Amino acid sequence: MIPAASAWPARANYTALAEFRYEIRRFLRVSEEAARRAGLEPQQHQLLLALKGARPGTAPTIRWLAERLQLQHHSAVGLVDRLVERGMVRRYRDPSDLRRALVSLTGAGESVLEELSRFHQEELRLRAKPLVSAMAAIIRGRER
Numbered sequence: 001m002i003p004a005a006s007a008w009p010a011r012a013n014y015t016a017l018a019e020f021r022y023e024i025r026r027f028l029r030v031s032e033e034a035a036r037r038a039g040l041e042p043q044q045h046q047l048l049l050a051l052k053g054a055r056p057g058t059a060p061t062i063r064w065l066a067e068r069l070q071l072q073h074h075s076a077v078g079l080v081d082r083l084v085e086r087g088m089v090r091r092y093r094d095p096s097d098l099r100r101a102l103v104s105l106t107g108a109g110e111s112v113l114e115e116l117s118r119f120h121q122e123e124l125r126l127r128a129k130p131l132v133s134a135m136a137a138i139i140r141g142r143e144r
Contacts, residue, residue, distance in 0.1 A: 016137035023131040034119050038112050048113045051105050060103050
């Protein structure tokens, strides 16, 4: 729902929102470039990270990955197929439900993800302040 005009009156709110979107895009651009330097497409990196970052007890199915990456099911299948070919992930049948395919990281996938994650952690240490400041300005603007 779009907020009523009285809930979003100040030009500063637009400036904060624009700044936040800029900082997110800037981080994503750097992230995408790092993934490509590591030999991955950005969505492949995101898939590896989703697998590694799955909460305990999560069954990492193709459907689950599609949701996490905001992709259509067939697009997630293609992404997994390409990573299987490269030896970064493994696809196997769920022993408790043979209709489902589960996906897990391989050692090669773990290695490249660890390298990229170290880079991203450092990048966030260096650049998080503007992103957090822009987000805080948006939140403060909404509280008025």
